Amino acid sequence: MTELAYGSGKAFQRRHVLGWSLISLSGAVLSVAYLATVLILTPEQWSAFGLAGGIAAAGLTVFAQALQRRFSRPILDAIDAIAAGDSAPDGFRIAFARLTHLPYRSARDTLIVWSGAAIFVPCFLAVALESVSIFTCIAIAMATLSGGTIAAVFMFFGIKQMVAPLVDEWAQSLPDGSERAELMPDVSLSTKLAVPLLAVSTVTLSFALLLSYALASRPVEAQDVRVKQAYLEYSVDELAKDADAIGRLREIGAAFSATHAMLIIDRRQRAIVDGPPDGMRPAEIEWLLGQTEEATGESTGFDSPNSFAWLNLEADGRRVLVAVTPGSVFAADQLATSMAFAGVTFIALMITFLTCRALARDVSVTTQRLIGRAERIADGDFLAQDVVESEDELGVLGRTFDRMVDSLREMLGRVAAAADGLDRAVNDLGAIGEAVTTATDDQRADIEQATAQVAAVNHKVSQITGNAQALNANVEEASSSILELGAASEQLNQTATTLSSHVEEVGGSIEQMIRSVAQVGENTEGLVAGVSETASSMSEMAVAMTEVDTNATHAAGLSSQVVELSERGQERVHETISGMEAIRDTTETADEVIGSLAGRMAEIGAIVDVIDDVADETNLLALNAAIIAAQAGDQGRSFSVVAEEIKDLADRVLSSTKEIGELIRAVQNETANATEAIGRGTERVLSGVELAAEAGLALEEITGAARGSGGRIQEIVHAVREQAGAARHVAGLMDHVSAQVEDIQEAGREQERGNDVMVRGAHVTRDVAQQTQRTTEEQSRGAGRIRHSMESIRDTVDQIHAGLQEQTHSCRSTVSFLEQVFERTCSNEESSLRLANATRALGEQAAALRDGVNRFRIQ
């Protein structure tokens, strides 16, 4: 609290007493002015009235001040405590409640005090003076009540204006709106507007009616004229001739209060024959002469607007006898009437003007502050902490504003936090997407390389297969040759036993055998060449296998990296979705708050309708008053100005209520815009959730594909390793083949040597038949060994063939696996692209959201 509205309790008290006294004094002056307009009082009556008024004012003021002092004690204590530096003293809430009730309390006390005066003063006058009539008493009571009512109205507005800065200052110390509402009086705007307007209008109109009644048709005066008439008729015989009798009758009449003055007027000469009595003003006499000259016949005494009675003394009506109360005729004086109406008009105008000004000020100050607040909120400034307080619906509206600002601030804070999280998630997602793309590219390159290598392997394998087939054909050929050799050996063996007879045959057979052996040697050399080619192919193949193994292992590592990255991406996507859902929840809260605001606006609209009704009623009243004034003729002319003013006032109220209605409609439009904007925000959030879910789906696909390709690659590695094992096995078998081939060669060479011996022996056939038989047996054994070896080779070659078939199959499946992996990689690439697109869209949404949030200043 930098600056205090009131430095001390005493200053506040002085200001309060001063305001009270000034407004009471104005009310008193107003009452006296009214009274002077309506009544013509004698100096004696005036002094009695002054005495009674003084006593009433002194006594009732003391009483009222005592009441007020007791009521405002907590306020003064709180002001002193705050001035001493205690920001939240004990009883601060009671003091706040008393402060806000003070204008109502002051207005009520004023009304009580003046009502007391309205009873006391007429009673005092009636007791003290006999000459005071009932009409005078009623007029005094009404004038006092009128003054009191107007003083109460202005007391309310005056005190309210006085306490307004203090109420504002203290309301900032009580931030809880519902607590303030509990402490403050509950007065609706329509009551606040209608009661003062109706009170002032009623007082003005009733007083005007009283005035016109007093001036135009006084029942008291009519009664007076009737008494005068009766008295004149009663005494006409006596005073017809004797002039002295007039004086005597005058005294008697005065004693009976029948008449105060009697005079005889000559109509033709327009002169007073007898009289005039004391106390009659020349203007009165002049007016009396004019009236009797124009009038014909006699006064009836009942409906006469005059205050005198007359009677013809002669048949021709030349002389008339007039009974009159001095001073009373002046009541009908037009000049005086006009002056009175002018005075009433002026006072009534002043009062209505001041009331309307106070009313408009009271409502418009609060409304202006509310509008300022609403404009700041509309500009996005949520930091301004000015509490707008009033005890009527505008106060309720102000408190609703506070609540709305709080919930909007909270909501925007949560939206900003969610936007930050979203931003981070989008950045992470982008990085992950890039890593996935890079990894996928690498993987694809690796797989292409692997495919090329596998194709190379396949080529080699088919080469090997060709070689193996050639080998097989050679072996078959060798085998058949060996079988032939075996058969020839057997035959040789048989023939050898009967050697002598078949020497020529032996020679032919030997030649045939030599040719066969040479052919075996040739075949064996072809086999050696095939075997060495196979062995070299096998070693080349082993090198390729190792390369395939390395690449496949690398691809497997990349696949698991892809899986890991994708899982992290999925986590981020789940965080994003939960952030979006939080945004949607807060948006719904804002929607509800705005809905309650719209409800308040509709209530204010209903109040404005009530005011509209009151103004319409006032308009009708004013029109009727104007007609009555017009019927009163010249006398009512001045009052018609009052009626005109009241009618204008009602028209102005009607146009103001129309403006307020437009204002409310504008606020309702703004509320609808806000609801629409929030709806758009919700749509954006929903599309963000969808995009994030899509990104999650893409990531899941990637994970599945990467896992699948990892499994395939593992299978490839496994197959390659198996194949390598098979190749090694083939190499081993080839070595075995090589050794066996060498055995065959050895056997072939042995046979050749045997053949040489045979050739030599053939020449000495007979001699060496036994030797031939042995050699032949030996040769037969060698052929059996060769056949055995050949069969073993054929088995081995079959095994190689089978191994190669298996390898070819493995190669094909590898190729198909690699193709599958390639497809997966392509789909990974596609998914990465979609992920990148989704991430970019998400990033745009996050940026739009952040822009929206940055428009509001909340921290």
Add this chain to the structure above:
Amino acid sequence: MASSVLTANEGQIELACFEIEGQVVGIDVFQIREIIRNQETTPLPNAPALIEGVIDLRGQVIPVIDLGRALAQGCSKGGTSARIAIVEIEELIFGLRVDAAVDVLSVASGTIEGPPALATHSGYAAIRAVVRCKDAPPVMVLSLDQILESVYRSNSRAGEEPR
């Protein structure tokens, strides 16, 4: 001729002005008792067609005439601004329904003229005078006697549409 009808002592005449179908008509204030808000009327069987019905005004039953129909200008529009003017001529009290009560106008006798001759020659003149206004169309001063006459002449509700 008309100014002799509208005699005035001070040379000033007070007219209460009403609106019928956008046209402003005036009635001498001395013929008006009061103006009240528009209310629902209770129909009166066998009454002249121009009489819409009766209303209860503080215990007194008062017949109501739609001034728009009586002047052959169409029915009055009703609505929130509609009023009933309670008038009195020759101790006969009845109500006139109007679209709106406008103002009380004080006019000098000099600005009053008789109705156009063409209108009066047709035999029926609901207008007894015309008041010239400075910045507005002229105000027609109504003759309540003639309006009453047309009410008497109008057939009962079962008959034809009144003029």
